[in-house]
Amino acid sequence: MDLFQKCDTDGGYFGMFRARDDYYFTRPILNPIPDTQMEFQGKKVIQWSINNYMGLAQNEELKAIAVEAAKKYGTSAPMGSRMMTGTTLKHLDLEKDLADFLEKESAILFNYGYLGVTGTIQSMVDSNDVIIFDKLSHASMVDGVLGSQAKFRVFKHNDMDSLESHLKHVNRDRKGGVLVVTEGVYGMQGDLADLPNICALKDKYDARLYIDDAHGFGVMGETGQGTASYFGVHDKVDIYFGTFAKAFAAIGGVSASNKKVVDWIHYNARTQVFAKSLPLIFVEVLKRSLEIIRTDKESRNRMWENAKKLKTGLRNLGYNVGEVQSPITPVYVPMGDMEMGMKIVQSIRNLGIFITGVMYPVVPKGIILFRLIPTAAHTDEEIQMTLDAFKKVRDDLGLKLDQMPSGT
Ligand SMILES: Cc1ncc(COP(=O)(O)O)c(C=O)c1O
8 A cells, every 4th residue: 555545535633624624623724913803714703712821922022022033133043952053141041030930940941842741751761660641631741651761651630549549550560760740731621630639649659740731831820830839839840841832922841840850851852952942032032921921910810800701601601611720711512413513613603703612532422612711811892792602602503501411
């Protein structure tokens, strides 16, 4: 069989979506300027699907810093990997600021969150070690684990009995180290990892803890220090990871830990050792956005108030939005079949509200999950228009919101 033959089929991980490839449900084309309103299919829609938590995506001061940096350095500087020609004083300075903010001895920048997660995990383990990770971990973590030399085990989502039984099992015949891997805020459903108990268990069984806090970094805790900080266990986290692609509205990522661990990652994370350094445009922008994230209480409060208004409003309309402590607002709608699920998405989008839905296997059969991301930038009017749309669709389509399929 020819290697390319598979490309004529709907196989592959996202085959079903590839087969559809309609630029509406899959790869929807949006005007690229990220804000609370964006253009879709030629008209303005209120946008609930981007992770611009603190509303920094349209911050004029940050744009001006980026423009100045581009004028000074061009778009590529520094050219080369960190180990060769890619380290500047500004990279070191930002890493110091990040380490201080995260109250760790040291920090290392990555070009993408995905590369930071995979590179950090893979650098820390060898074939004697075991990784134990949460079943709902993001693909970057799964890829980090699968691309490493370590053995691995998977614990049931946020289930401490399951985690403990794996830790016990591994400790019976232990040859190397154990790395527990979890997210801080689970990005699809918005629930928080049970970090106090995870920290207690990793101490009890002499393991190390790595947290990918992509959705908690800049969001959770009083200053945005993250989900562990929210729970008061930040000092227990051995390696903390955050991406700049969400609350920071930029690009890149950071791992923070003690100095010797970060030094080790610098020389062993292949996704950074063999990649070009983060451009100075982003380094300069991130220095200021970190300051804003840390000090801008007003935007932080607005983000939480908007999340509360949205969740309460949807709940009052009869929608199931779960009970999550992050701003993420998951809306679980019983949909019957897939056609009905698509009809719901289309009806809401036709009313000028851009949402995306996920179905089985992310959620149980018979349910469509809409993940709404309230941000500091959304206005009361935009929230009200969204609630009005959800109300109209509920009534027009006769959604039976109280009839969740069994087992959910
Ligand atoms: C939990 C988690 N980890 C890592 C990533 C990858 O981050 P980035 O988009 O910065 O590459 C994401 C992005 O979706 C994420 O949600």
